[in-house]
Amino acid sequence: MASVLLQQGHNEEALVHFEHAVRLRPDNACWQVDLGHLYRLFGHIDRAEACFLAAIRLSPTFPIAWSNMACILKDKGNVPEAIRHYRRAIELDPACVAAHSNLGNVLKDSGQLKDAAAEYEAALKLGGDNAVILANLAATQLELGMLEPSLATFDRALALQPDFPDALSNRGNAYKLLGRTEDAVRSYEAALRSDPDHPDALNNLANTYRDMGRAREAEDMYRHAIRVRPHFAGAHSNLGNLLKEQHKMHEALAEYQLAISYDPTFTNAYSNMGNTLKDLGRFPEAVAAYLKAIELQPSFADAYANLASVYKDSGRVEEAIATYRQALSMKEAAGLPTDPIAWCNLVHTLQTVCDWRDRDAIFQRTWELIHEQMARHEVPAVQPHHALAYPFSAAKQLEIAQHYAQAPLRNVLSLGLHPYEYDPVALAKRLSLARGRRLRLGYVSSDFGNHPLAHLMQHVFLWHDRSEFEVFCMATSPSDGSQWRMAVQTGVEHFVDASALSHGDLAALIHDQEIDILVNLNGYTKGSRNDVFALQPAPVQIMYMGFPGSSGATYHQYFVTDRIASPPELAHLFTERLAYMPHCYFVNDHAQSYADAVGRLAEPDDATVNAIRARYGLPPRPTVVYCMFNQLYKIAPDVFDVWMAILKAVPDSVLWLLTFPESGKANIVNEAVRRGVDASRLVFSPVANKHEHISRGRAADLFLDTTQCNAHTTATDILWAGTPLITCPGETLASRVASSIVAALDCPELIAASLDDYQERAIAFGQDVAALRRLQAKVQGNRTTTPLFNTRKWVHDFDRLLRGMAADHRARILGESVPDVVEIEAERFGDETVTLAPPAAPPTAPMPVGVQSYVMPAAPPLAPATAVPVAAAAAAGGALQPAGVVPTPTALAPMYGIGSVDPFAAPSFAAR
Missing domain, CATH: 3.40.50.2000 (Glycogen Phosphorylase B;)
Incomplete structure (x- = not known):
């Protein structure tokens, strides 16, 4: 009766009858196996295990008992014992199709792919074509890189079961890896027609949409997959990657943490979380995340490469070099291509310590790798800022920058965002210098703090002619509490803490405030937000100071320089129009900030010099x-x-x-x-x-x-x-x-x-x-007596050049003839003598290392300011702070990092 009920699918009634039968005849091995099968079906794993062990004791040569016990061991995570039990079942019954197939599943899940494929093939040879076994074999071939054979095997499975969603989804992965993206999308969509809530198909289609630049659709798909399978760790991690690309760092962290909570062994989630923590400057936490990924998967080369980057950025250079080399050797040992990111980061780290061994060959290989990347329209692994110190020609450096500049455009388009457009007539009127409205000048930087840029420029932001310019400083990093941050924050008309804003929200804030001229002070340095500039939130966008080279972008209209730094005959090395300062373009603040450091400019005598030398x-x-x-x-x-x-x-x-x-x-x-x-x-x-x-x-x-x-x-x-x-x-x-x-x-x-x-x-x-x-x-x-240290004169000239760029842009959009470069003539400014700041008063408390106390010279009289509505910033998620409001200091040291991409979902399907 129990067997008949089981065959008819009346499992609950069958369970009652089998329990009664086993109580009467506990020495019947077959009944023990059937009861164990039902216990496992209802989730009673320990009871099932007891039944299978009893069956093996009763009948040590009973292959089904060994095979089912292997299933229990696999459920409990004891993979070596599961494999041993499956092999014993096959030894007892070499023709057992289920044992071969399920052994293949365990071997595949443990990374023994070639052995897994052999078991699937044995099962097919013994039992003939079976859609599930074929799909598992195809998924294994896919992981082995056998793309064409994998595709053929998926087709065999689908010929037997055309609406098999698992096979359709994984066949999409094969198409994608073959570069047949549209075929991949069609295969994923077919899987979803068969099962609209198939989580792996949703996740895989989302991955593909993300790669195609369809970020909004990708996000919808990831969230759909998570609704269907709330504990889907892979979808949470992939969604985290997408959010990180949008600069939604804390939301990304939350997704990685969810992924790890649902799958504590998910190595990619730990690695991706480490990348985000590194970008947030939380180095110890990032190191811990990478080390956990490596502990879980000692062969995880990407985690080693990411760990090396944290070591590099936190000054642990020797550890970084050794770890990069370990990551690269792992790839080589696995027969995989050289990882360009790990290679280029290693090259840069060797450069920082002047390790010049095999230097020419290393840089030749570096160029080969990034040239191959650029040929594939990928972002080159060499950062433009690093390339400046490499033995690359100016033309090669520009080529690197141009490919880098494409990534922000692709990123914003993938989010469904589009660059702002401007009506030529309305814009010409807006940029007219006689329209009775001040030009709105915006600066975007992550370096409004204890950073060389703020050391050099702090008074520039304060000393613009406020009768002609309304100045906005938009900080993309939180306050570090330094005197430089406080000086800018309390001195400019409008200061925006935009560190928590996404690229799109910051661009919207800039556009809504009708910024006329927007200055990119980062370029390709750490903390850059070029995705914001790719949206063209201001009609005139300028590269200045942070990065000493062309951005390679179409969304920067001008590059501020001078005739010596960038002579006209080298203009072809810039995608921007050159705008010339009359003297040196490189500003500094030394007369205001460091007069005391050089004895109020007194010429040092031999005794002073020798005392310093002795020290x-x-x-x-x-x-x-x-x-x-x-x-x-x-x-x-x-x-x-x-x-x-x-x-x-x-x-x-x-x-x-x-x-x-x-x-x-x-x-x-x-x-x-x-x-x-x-x-x-x-x-x-x-x-x-x-x-x-x-x-x-x-x-x-x-x-x-x-x-x-x-x-x-x-x-x-x-x-x-x-x-x-x-x-x-x-x-x-x-x-x-x-x-x-x-x-x-x-x-x-x-x-x-x-x-x-x-x-x-x-x-x-x-x-x-x-x-x-x-x-x-x-x-x-x-x-x-010369212009170099005359900051007030420099700001006066920069104001004139800003007006010149506005006029040049206005003329160009109206189709008027303009010179090849924007240039202003040198002119006298006051008596041309540099005025030093007053001597600094002794500090009342010890200053932090690297921070100097000084008295700030008075700024020019303030013109009536047009306040930025606080509600406008709040609506976008930012914080607009009026002068005198100082937020609680927090630390942030944004860094570049490399990311690991979660693999496609290619699960095994257990054969019963």
């Missing part, structure tokens, strides 16, 4: 101290050759460098010794706070600039200290900035025509101390 382990005068205070990654072997030749030609000299980073010191020393220079000729000092950094620069005699990527901020620091800097311009803006800086100081003798000329000049000054002292006196005197 840093440097020999006293008359020994010549050459210095280079850039980060070590800017040093290239060719310029290092020149430096060592200089030291040899000037025996009583040393080269003063920074341990920037510490782990690069040994490599630099070894390179010097290889070139015949004693290690004692190199003196290293740690990185110091800004005030100390500038002050100690007075102890050096001559700064030797790097040539591939010049000193920028560091150049203004050392010249403000009164120490000359010698440079040699190249083709790129990054290699010409220092020439522009020293030219604005009226010291053309510091610009060399070639590396040979550079070497000869540095040696000549080192061998003629009197000439060196005259040069130092000139630099020191010119600090107050």
Whole structure:
């Protein structure tokens, strides 16, 4: 009776009868197996296990008992024992189709794909074509990379069962990997016609929509999959990835946490959560997430690569190098292609510590990898900011930037967002300088805080002519509580904490406030929000300061530079129109912020210099101290050759460098010794706070600039200290900035025509101390009489250039003829003399390291301000703060990272 009820599907009645039968005849192995099967069906796993064990004790050669016990062991996660029991069942009955098939499932789930495929094939050979077994074999072939055979096997399964949603969904994965995206979509849609709530098909179609740039539809699909299967860890993680791409970082974190709560062994969720935590600057938590992913899956190469990036960004350079290499070796051992992101991050990390072994071959391979990526229309793995210091031509650097610039456009279009458009006639009227309304000028930056950009520009934001400009500063990072953040936040007319806004919401806020000119102060540096600029929320968008090179984008109309940094003959290396400042484009704030650091510009005597030198382990005068205070990654072997030749030609000299980073010191020393220079000729000092950094620069005699990527901020620091800097311009803006800086100081003798000329000049000054002292006196005197450190004059000229760009853009949209570049002529501003800020009062409490106390000069009188409605920002999720309102300080150090993509869902289907 029990067997008949089971065959008829009356499982509950069958269970009652089998329990009664087993109580009467507990020594019947067959009844024990059938009862165990029903217990497992109703979720009573422990009772089922007891029945199967009893059956094995009663009949040790009963294959079905061994096979069913294997199912229990698999349910409990004891994979090795499950495999052993399935193999014992097959040993007892080699023709058992179910045992072969289910063994295949366990082997597949544990990553033993080739063995799994063999078991599925054995089951098919024994039992003939079966849709479920064929679908599992096809899914295994898919994971093995056997794309065409996988597709053929899926077709065999679907010939037997055309409406099999699992097979249709996974066949879509095969199509997708073959590049047949439209076929993939059709296959997923067929699966959903068969089962509209099939969670794997919904998830897979969402993945495909996301790759196609259809982000809104992808998000709908992920959320549908989650409604159907609330504990679907893969869909939660994939949704998290999509939200992260939209800069909805905390929402993304919530999805990863849900994924992990539903599947604590989900390695990709841990890795993706680590990426988001890293981008939020929460490094210890990111490290913990990556280490958990690696603990769960020791062969997870992407997690190793992501972990290496956190190590790199948090200064653990040697660990980063070792971990990148481990990730790459794992890929190679698995027969997989080189991961371009891991490779390029390793190359950059080696560059930071001056590890030049096999350098030419490494950079050749780097270019090959990114060239292949660009040929596939992918974002290159080399960040444009890193490429500036690589031995790539200016044309190659522009090509990298142009491909980078496409990603923000694709991202916003995928969200269903479109760039704002402007009616030419209305815009021309809006940009008219005589319309009686101030131009609205917006700055977007993640660096309104203790960052070189704010150190250089804090007074620029405050000193615009407020009768002509209404200034908005939009901070894309939370307050770090520093004096620089407070100075900008309390000094400008409108300050917006936009750190929590999505790209679309920030663009909408900018557009709604009718910003006329929007300045991108990040470019491709950390914390950039180029997706906002891709939406063209302002009619005139400008690249300035943060990134010394073209954005490669069509959505930036102008690039602020000067004729020395970017001469007209190099305009083809920019996608933007060049807008020339009359002197150096690179602004600084030293006269306002660092007069005290250099003794109120008093020329240091020998006693002062020697006291500073003694503090840093440097020999006293008359020994010549050459210095280079850039980060070590800017040093290239060719310029290092020149430096060592200089030291040899000037025996009583040393080269003063920074341990920037510490782990690069040994490599630099070894390179010097290889070139015949004693290690004692190199003196290293740690990185110091800004005030100390500038002050100690007075102890050096001559700064030797790097040539591939010049000193920028560091150049203004050392010249403000009164120490000359010698440079040699190249083709790129990054290699010409220092020439522009020293030219604005009226010291053309510091610009060399070639590396040979550079070497000869540095040696000549080192061998003629009197000439060196005259040069130092000139630099020191010119600090107050030339444009370089005259910030007020610079802001006055920038205001004129901003008006010039507005007029140029207006003329162009009206079809009027315009010059090739936007340029303003030099003009006098006041008496042209640099005015120092008053001496700083002694701090009443210890200042944090790296923070200097100073008295801020008074800003020009305020014009009546048009307040930004607070409700407008609140509606978009932002915080608009009037002057004087200081939020609670929080820390954020946005970093770039790499992401791992969840694999397609390709589940096994258990055969009963």
